[in-house]
Amino acid sequence: MLTFMFAVISLLSTGQESTDQVYLKVKVIGLKKTKPFFKIDSTMYRVTDTVLLVSKGKHSIQIWSPTYKYIDSTIIIKKSDTAKYTFGLKHTKEYDAYKWNYTEYKRKSNQRYLISPMFVGMALGVAVYSNSTAKKHYDLALQEKYSYSISGSQSTMDQYESNFNNYNKKYKIMKSVEYGMYGISALLVANYVRLILKQKKVPVPVYKERVIFSKIDFYPYRDIVDNRWGLNMKIKF
Amino acid sequence: MRPILVILFLSLFVGACSSALDDVKFNDNPYDNDYQGDRVITITNVDTVHSTTNGIYTAVSYTRNYGKSDGVKLYRNGVKIATNYNSIINSDSWYFKDITAVSGVTYTYEVRLYFGSGEARSLPYVYTTP
Numbered sequence: 425m426l427t428f429m430f431a432v433i434s435l436l437s438t439g440q441e442s443t444d445q446v447y448l449k450v451k452v453i454g455l456k457k458t459k460p461f462f463k464i465d466s467t468m469y470r471v472t473d474t475v476l477l478v479s480k481g482k483h484s485i486q487i488w489s490p491t492y493k494y495i496d497s498t499i500i501i502k503k504s505d506t507a508k509y510t511f512g513l514k515h516t517k518e519y520d521a522y523k524w525n526y527t528e529y530k531r532k533s534n535q536r537y538l539i540s541p542m543f544v545g546m547a548l549g550v551a552v553y554s555n556s557t558a559k560k561h562y563d564l565a566l567q568e569k570y571s572y573s574i575s576g577s578q579s580t581m582d583q584y585e586s587n588f589n590n591y592n593k594k595y596k597i598m599k600s601v602e603y604g605m606y607g608i609s610a611l612l613v614a615n616y617v618r619l620i621l622k623q624k625k626v627p628v629p630v631y632k633e634r635v636i637f638s639k640i641d642f643y644p645y646r647d648i649v650d651n652r653w654g655l656n657m658k659i660k661f
Numbered sequence: 662m663r664p665i666l667v668i669l670f671l672s673l674f675v676g677a678c679s680s681a682l683d684d685v686k687f688n689d690n691p692y693d694n695d696y697q698g699d700r701v702i703t704i705t706n707v708d709t710v711h712s713t714t715n716g717i718y719t720a721v722s723y724t725r726n727y728g729k730s731d732g733v734k735l736y737r738n739g740v741k742i743a744t745n746y747n748s749i750i751n752s753d754s755w756y757f758k759d760i761t762a763v764s765g766v767t768y769t770y771e772v773r774l775y776f777g778s779g780e781a782r783s784l785p786y787v788y789t790t791p
Contacts, residue, residue: 562681569685574729576692576776585687592682599681 446501448476452487460489460513487511491519491631518632525629536623540616544609551605558598565591691727692779701727701781702774707788709762719759719790723772723783734780735759736771762790 452460452472462469463486464478480501487495492513499509515523565588572584643656688697702725710720721735732746735757743757762768767789774781 565682565685569687572687572693573690575690576729576731576779578692578694578779581687581690581693581779588682588685588687592685595682 445477445479448478448501450474450476458489460487460492462487485509485511487513489513491515522629522631526631529626529629532626533623536619540612540619544612544616547605547609547612551602551609554598554602554605558595558602561591561595561598565595690779691774691781692776696781699726700783701725702733702772702783704770704772704783704786707770707786709791710758715758716760719762719768719788720756721759721770721772721786722756725774727774727781730774730776730781732775734773734775736773737762737768739769739771764790766790 448464450462450469450471450473452462459470459472462471463484464476465484469476478501482498482500485495485497485499493516495511495513497509497511568584568588568591572581572588575581575584645654645656646652647654687693688695690696691698691701702723704721704723706720706722708720708722709717711717723733725733730747732744732748732750733755734741735743735745737759742759742761745755745757757772759768759770767787770786770788772783
């Protein structure tokens with residue numbers, strides 16, 4: 425997963441060719457939520473679109489934004505220069521790995537949380553339908569039995585008995601399906617609980633910005649007034 | 662899916678059965694050939710009657726205890742000789758008059774409760790006219 429942010433640095437030639445200074449247009453494309461850190465020589469900016477007045481010569485350019493690779497480059501600005509520098513900011517490997525891991529985590533999490541209940545619902549739906557159908561066959565079987573009881577013809581009695589046996593057979597099948605579906609539902613619920621417990625143990629992927637931590641210096645100091653140790657931090661940027 | 666789950670599912674399908682209708686038997690209709698209950702019609706007595714109005718006849722008395730019927734038929738030696746229709750008699754205990762019985766002859770009587778084409782038979786009753 426590669427997401428690019430582009431820092432476009434254009435040297436504008438309008439009106440400043442005669443002096444030792446030129447306008448430097450800085451435009452960062454691709455970042456919507458955060459503003460990147462842009463540093464030219466020793467001055468840091470946090471902008472996405474601006475125009476700077478810089479002197480001709482060699483300049484150090486540094487660009488960084490959280491989750492993106494740090495860019496450290498040098499540009500040489502000459503008189504009447506209209507060059508355009510484009511720096512593509514690419515996510516760090518750690519961030520790409522994190523994004524991948526997090527996507528996989530969400531996919532598995534959704535699968536574990538959603539798929540099983542869907543199957544449980546389907547199994548219960550089939551069980552309820554089977555129950556309804558079985559009851560219908562049960563009633564029809566009893567109706568045939570009643571018709572048999574009040575019949576005075578051997579042929580019709582045999583027919584009613586045969587019909588009863590057919591309905592009884594269908595009733596048993598549907599009851600078996602119903603019980604089977606209840607059993608499947610129970611197993612699916614048990615499996616769902618197992619998956620939830622399993623999912624609870626899966627740690628949520630966390631992105632660690634190693635680049636920024638590597639830039640932090642720690643300065644312990646002694647607080648004489650409170651008689652305790654303290655810690656100062658400084659980011660080298 | 663794991664094999665153990667498949668085995669469990671199949672076991673549930675095979676093992677799940679319903680016996681709700683298994684107790685329903687088809688031998689409680691007295692008109693059925695495989696009826697196994699008590700007889701619904703019985704010859705209680707056969708006797709020779711001397712009547713001043715009807716002369717001498719053989720009276721075949723019977724009792725029936727089953728409601729659904731069209732009537733009762735009397736058989737003598739396997740041949741139907743009379744019918745009592747429910748539309749004419751309204752009693753569960755009645756009798757036939759056999760006015761053709763000959764003195765000194767042994768007859769086998771049988772009454773049959775009938776309903777449509779179905780018949781429920783009594784035990785045969787052997788009687789010798791005096």
